[in-house]
Amino acid sequence: ASLRHAGVSLRCQCIKTNSKFIHPRRMENIEIFPSGPHCSNVEIIATLKNGTPVCLNPEAAWVKKIIDMIIKNSEKTES
Amino acid sequence: ASLRHAGVSLRCQCIKTNSKFIHPRRMENIEIFPSGPHCSNVEIIATLKNGTPVCLNPEAAWVKKIIDMIIKNSEKTES
Numbered sequence: 001a002s003l004r005h006a007g008v009s010l011r012c013q014c015i016k017t018n019s020k021f022i023h024p025r026r027m028e029n030i031e032i033f034p035s036g037p038h039c040s041n042v043e044i045i046a047t048l049k050n051g052t053p054v055c056l057n058p059e060a061a062w063v064k065k066i067i068d069m070i071i072k073n074s075e076k077t078e079s
Numbered sequence: 080a081s082l083r084h085a086g087v088s089l090r091c092q093c094i095k096t097n098s099k100f101i102h103p104r105r106m107e108n109i110e111i112f113p114s115g116p117h118c119s120n121v122e123i124i125a126t127l128k129n130g131t132p133v134c135l136n137p138e139a140a141w142v143k144k145i146i147d148m149i150i151k152n153s154e155k156t157e158s
Contacts, residue, residue, distance in 0.1 A: 029111060063150075074114070074120065074138055
């Protein structure tokens with residue numbers, strides 16, 4: 001579950017994180033919130049295509065992999 | 080400049096992208112939009128702490144580096 005605040009986040013938004021793999025095809029976007037004064041955790045929130053926000057575990061290997069994969073995908077579409 | 084749509088993006092949001100380095104300390108969050116039917120480009124939009132959205136160039140090496148750095152930072156805070 002996540003406490004979504006529009007714009008500036010005032011505190012941690014993720015109560016717990018999901019470590020189970022979610023296929024990137026189901027994702028509308030991925031938001032990365034650096035740690036800061038408002039929250040000491042890095043938070044990664046994927047918004048699924050059905051509108052559901054899901055907190056992802058920043059330390060799960062698959063999370064890093066799909067972020068890299070999505071960004072690498074930019075090279076294919078533009079070249 | 081970016082055409083920010085709340086929630087689901089209907090078309091490309093970035094008219095042009097910024098390739099100049101922006102220090103992650105100035106960033107509130109980073110949103111990654113996979114390419115899809117709505118837009119054939121991968122789009123990465125950083126929202127700065129002053130609320131300004133900035134479209135980043137997904138192919139700029141520093142963009143990938145700061146995303147990796149922010150995520151890796153999660154290991155330090157939690158261990």
